[in-house]
Amino acid sequence: MNTIQTATNNFNLSNKLGQGGFGSVYKGKLQDGEEIAVKRLSSSSGQGKEEFINEIVLISKLQHRNLVRVLGFCVEGEEKLLIYEFMVNKSLDTFLFDSTLKLELDWPKRFDIIQGIARGLLYLHRDSRLGVIHRDLKVSNILLDEKMNPKISDFGLARMFQGTEYQDNTRRVVGTLGYMSPEYAWTGVFSEKSDIYSFGVLLLEIITGEKISRFSYGEDGKTLLAYVWESWCETGGVDLLDKDVADSCQPLEVGRCVQVGMLCVQHQPVDRPNTLELMSMLTTASDLPSPKQPTFVVHTRDDESQFRDLITINEITQSVVLGR
Template identity: 85%
Template sequence: MLPSSTLKYNLATGEKQVLSSWKSYTDPSVGDFVLQITPQVPTQVLVTKGSTPYYRSGPWAKTRFTGIPLMDDTFTGPVSVQQDTNGSGSLTYLNRNDRLQRTMLTSKGTQELSWHNGTDWVLNFVAPEHSCDYYGVCGPFGLCVKSVPPKCTCFKGFVPKLIEEWKRGNWTGGCVRRTELYCQGNSTGKYANVFHPVARIKPPDFYEFASFVNVEECQKSCLHNCSCLAFAYIDGIGCLMWNQDLMDAVQFSEGGELLSIRLARSELGGNKRKKAITASIVSLSLVVIIAFVAFCFWRYRVKHNVSADITTDASQVSWRNDLKPQDVPGLDFFDMHTIQTATNNFSISNKLGQGGFGPVYKGKLQDGKEIAVKRLSSSSGQGKEEFMNEIVLISKLQHKNLVRILGCCIEGEEKLLIYEFMLNNSLDTFLFDSRKRLEIDWPKRLDIIQGIARGIHYLHRDSHLKVIHRDLKVSNILLDEKMNPKISDFGLARMYQGTEYQDNTRRVVGTLGYMAPEYAWTGMFSEKSDIYSFGVLMLEIISGEKISRFSYGKEEKTLIAYAWESWCDTGGIDLLDKDVADSCRPLEVERCVQIGLLCVQHQPADRPNTLELLSMLTTTSDLPPPEQPTFVVHRRDDKSSSEDLITVNEMTKSVILGR
C-alpha cells in the first residue's frame, strides 16, 4: 500500500477493501494472510490467516492504536480513520511531503511500514514482532507480559484452566475465575463485586463502546450490568466494556491503558486483618534483627579498628578484584565515560537489538575501532555468576566461529561487555526478514550450518576448556562481513572435564523451544542438550521459520512435528524456504532435514555427538533413520522467542561419564 491507499468496510453493502499478502516474496499470487479493519467501534487493524486472527492493533483512539504504545515514534506517516453511524469505515495512510512511505503485508503475515531515504527502503515498524503480539497467546483471561523474558500469567482472581498444560508452557487454554461472581441487584457484603485495576494494558478484543462522558459513569454502568466483566475509560475513545472473555490482553513495560476487571470482593479484601497482623510481626522482627546486626558490626569495628566508610564503590571493586589477570588474558577494562562516548550515550540510533539479558549497542572508540556493547539490565536475571562466567569463558576461547570479547566495564550498577562488532548483526535479522532472507541462499545457509557445527565441536571437544553452551539459538548466532557465523552469549555456559558430561540443576535457564526435553523437564543437561538446540537451529535455517511462531494450515503443529511429517512424506524437501528453492540442491536439503531430525530425537543417547555431526554434514555417508520426535512445544508457546529464566533454589549434581 502506498500513501492514500485505503482499507474500508461497509456493512450495508457488504463491500470490503483489504490488503492480501503474496504467496511468497517472488510469487505475487494471493497468499494466506489478510490485513483489514474491523467493523467494531472504534475500529482496529486485524491480520488474519484464513479465518484465524493472527495479529491485532487494538482499538483506534483519535491519533493512535492502543495496542501500539510507541506509535508516534514508530509509524512513518499520519493515519486517518473514519467511521460513521451507517456502518461504514475506512483507514487511509496519508501522504507526507518530506518522504515516501509504504505499508506491506508479507507472505509470513508481518505488517511492515517503511520510508524511502532516496536510495533504499528503511523499515520503521513491524508487527507482529514480539511473542506477545501474536493473537491470544495466553488464551482467555490470560495476560501476556512484555517483559524479559515474556511470560503468560492470569489476571488477578483467575487461575490456569489446564494446570499441567500451563506448566508445560502451553497457555492457549487460558484462565478461569477462581471465585464465581454473584450478581443480583445491588449485592452487598461478601457477595458484592469490585473492580481491580490493571495498568499498561493493550485493551482485549471483543470490546463494546458505551457513550458515557466520564470514568465514574462508565464504572457504574458496568457494575449494574451483570454481563459486564471489565471496563476501561480511554483518552480519545471514552468508555469501553467487555461482556465476553478477555482475549488477547497484553501488558506493556510502558504506555498502555488502565483496565478494570470485575472480581468477587473476597478476591481483594478477605484477609486485611490477617495481613495487618503479619505485617506488624514482620516489622518488629526486622527491627530486632537490624539492631542485633548493628551491635555486632559495632563490636567488630571496636575490636579490629575497622573503618565504617562504606561506599557504593565497594561492590564495583569486589567485582573487579574477582577478575584476576590470569583468568582473563588480554582483556581490557573500559571506563564508563569511554563507552558512553563510543555509543553516543547509548543512543537509540546506536541500538543493534535486544537480547535476553539487555540491549546491545554499536559503538566506535577514539581510534576508530567499531565495537558492540552489551549493557546488562539489572532486571535481566544475569547476575554476577553469569557475568563473570561470560567474561572468563569467551576470553579463553579462540575460534573463527566464536565471537571475540574485547573487554568489560564495571561501574556502580552498570555491567557492560564489549565485543568485536559484527557488521551483519545476528542470523535472525536475515532469516526472518522477508527481503533480507533472499541474501542467504541455500549454499550460504549450508555454510552457516556447517560453521555453527564447527563452533560447537570446538566447544565440546577441541578447546582446552570443554564447554556446554546451554543457549544456542538463532539470535545468538552473529554474522561477520563475510556472513561467517559466530556463536555468542556465553552467560549460561558450563565448563566440564572428561569426554562426556552430564549435570543436573534445579535452576533451569535457557530458551524454550530450543531446550532439550530432558533439560526442560528435569534440569539434566549435557553435550547432547546443545545438539538438540543445534537441530532446532538447522530446521529454522532450512525453513526460514521460527520455532516459536510456526503453524501449518489450520492445525497447530510445531516446526519439529512438521519437519518429521515432511521427511516421512517427501524426504523433507517441502520444508525448505520457498524463497531459496531455486538455489538448492534437493539431496543436500533432504540430508540436512534428516540430520536436524537426528539431533532433536527424544533420547540424548540417540543424538549424534559433534564429531559424528560434522561427518554427516561434510560427507555423503549413509545416515541412520531418525526416531519420531516426542517432545512438542505448541506453537502458542511464544516464550520460546526469548529467554525463560526459571530460578529455583539451586542444587547441582555433576556426573562425569567415560565413553
C-alpha cells in the same frame, strides 16, 4: 567506563541493537573509529567482581573463526559490561525471516552457515580449554560478519551466570522455548546433547526459513517439528527448503540436512549425535541412522496460561525459571 559511555552515547536507545536474556546490547564507536558491540549485563548473575573477572579472562581466550571475539570488559560498581567485535550484518534472524533479505541466503550459503555453526559448537564442546555448553543456541545468537560467515555469540554467558557447575544440572534454566531440549526444560539436566537439540531446531529453521515459535500448519496447528517429520517421511525432506530460494537447491544435501536435524531433536539424549558425530554427518557422505519420531509439544492458549508464571517473555528470549 567513560570510554564506553562515550562510544555508546551513554547507552542511547538509538544505539540499542537488541535485548536478550542476559542484558541489552548497544552499538558503539571508539575514538579511533572502531565499531564495537557492548553487552550491558543484567545484575542477576549472582557473581562477585572477582569471579566475574576470572570468568571473562577465561572466556576471552576462546578464539575460533565461528565465535564472536570478546575484546574486553568493564566492571564498575554493579555495572558489568562486555565488549565484543561488531558484526556488520547483525544476526541470522535478520536475514532468515525477512522476505527480501532472505534471498541473499541461497542454499549453498545456508549450508555454509550450518557447517560454520557446527564447527563453532565443536570447538566449544570439545576443543576449547573450558568445554562450554552454550545453553541458548538460536538464530538471534548467530551473528554474521561482512562475508556472511556465522559466528556464535553469548557463548560464555550461560556459564558465567551459573558458575562452573555446568556438566550435571542447574537450579535455574536459561534458554528459549522451542530450542530447549525436553530434559533441560523440565528437569534442569543439561549436557552437550542439550546444545545438539537446539542446533537441530536451528538447522531446520535455516532450511525452511520458518521460525519455530511462530510456525503453525493446517487446521490442527502442526508445529514445525511435526511438519518437518511428516515431510521427511513422505519425501525425504527435499521439498522443505524455503520456497524463495528453492531454485538453488541441492536435493541430496537438503534431504541429508533434514535427516540430521531430525536426529538432533530426538526426545532421548542418547539418540542424538554428539558434536563430533554431527560434524561428520554434515561434512561426509556416511550412512545416517534413521530418526525416531520426535516428541511434538503443541503450544495452545491453554498451555500459555499454565506457563505464564514461569515464562519471562521479551522480543528475543523466553526464559523458563524452575526451582529445584
